[in-house]
Amino acid sequence: MSTSASETTAESVGAPRTIPRPTSESRYFWDACARHELVIQRCTSCGRCWFPPSNHCQYCWSEDFAWTPVSGRGELYTFTVFRRAYASELVEQIPYVVGVVELEEGPRLITNITECETAHVRVGMPVEVVFNDIAEGFTLHAFRPREDPQSPGTGAV
């Protein structure tokens, strides 16, 4: 495991994990994750962003785009707590949280929510990206609360 700040992520979300096989379209994204950078594609023609990676802008079909670093901040759009393991290597990780995070830049990502008691995870809570080095040269993104999830006033939609 990495000794970076993401170590707690690895503890709480768990390894070993399924390591995705990057495609020609996604390799840049995963390589950036390995450098602990979150990037998405921004269309050079219309300026909009999309995710997951693909070679055409979803809005104007342009093939001209730029990989753009994003803030890594967003809100938790929705989530679910897995109480049951669908894969034997995940038995030890139960319960864990799969969430959909809406980035400030617009696109929504499927990810894990970490550094937060499952009972305190709330739709609408502000979150920020962390990185989880799950294998040599391979890193998954996860998100943690930006505020103390137990403090009053957080968690409203």
Place this chain on the structure above:
Amino acid sequence: MYQRSAAIVGAAHSQLGEVPGSTAIGLMADAAVAAVVDAGLTPSDIDGIVVRGPDDEYCFHQQLGERLGLNASFSTSLDNGGASQSLAVILASLAIEAGLATAVLCGYARNSWTRTRRSGSRNARMNQSTHARIREWRDSFGYFGEPATHALGAQRHMATYGTTKEHLGHVAVSVREHATRNPHAQIRWPLTMDEYMDGRPITDPFGIYDCSLRTDGAGAVVVTDVARARDLPHTPVIVRGFGSQNNLRGWTVDDHMVQTAAKASGELAYRSADVSPSDIDTAQLYDCFTYMLLVQIEDYGFCEKGEGGEFISAGALGLDGEIPTNTSGGQLSEGHVEGMLQVVEGVRQLRHEYPAERQVTDAELALVSGHGGNTVCHSTLILERGR
């Protein structure tokens, strides 16, 4: 415009539930033969097949034609997930109107219970996706299975509209209550709210009773033209209208999780049938999970958006409720045959063939839905009791 010239004249299902050693194609043939017999037709009358089997079975229609000795002027297997079965009836109706076929067999079969037993895969990676894009963007994060996908929608609906776990419980309890009167249902004992709340947790907010069943089973219907239907044994069930909508941009984008493709599909269907939600006497909805039934009740306009929980908790789904729904027990209790049993039940209710304890009184119009294809595809039928 569709001229309302098609009718369902035969409907049947195979044995349902745990059918050890069964194959999907064998169950499909059982239901298909029974539906043709029910229609009062013979093998040589059938010249169309629109079916679907398990996703790993190539050209299911071809397998069925080979087994039953049928050529077809119009045939295909569908790939719209749980929306395929209502879509099959839509395609059959259009094919009949266009003269591509005169009598079309529509159906679906699966042997999910047997497959699970055979592979012993309950604790293995039973849901690893075969779809590379899903493997990459879901499996990597420990996101497996359809329960989670629908749970994400349920959680968003709860946060947005105040829907509660108890509201979902009322869906499960209401649908089970119908199943207690269905001798073919896979699960027939009554479900109490306490049992529901104590159900084994799966993926929040879902427990085991929010999830549909693992079923071996098949359903089939026969569609022909209205004129011919009048000479056949049963009261014809007219395909009065239909709609479809496929939110292919995805489940996690826009507001697709809380206002599903059922909304636009339903609007098309109501326009096509020239009826409104208040005209519908019974709904047979695709209840893969409790939430999916609740959100469709809203999307189809049986109550206001966001009020589905309260509406259902007040008894709306019961036989004497505002909109008797999934009157055979649905996929949560009768058996999960991907929406095909919803079509069969709609037909049976409109034929008035049940004893009073199961019959929706004076049912004239039924709405049937199909939902699937990674949660974004939807089809709607509006069926009418013929004369």
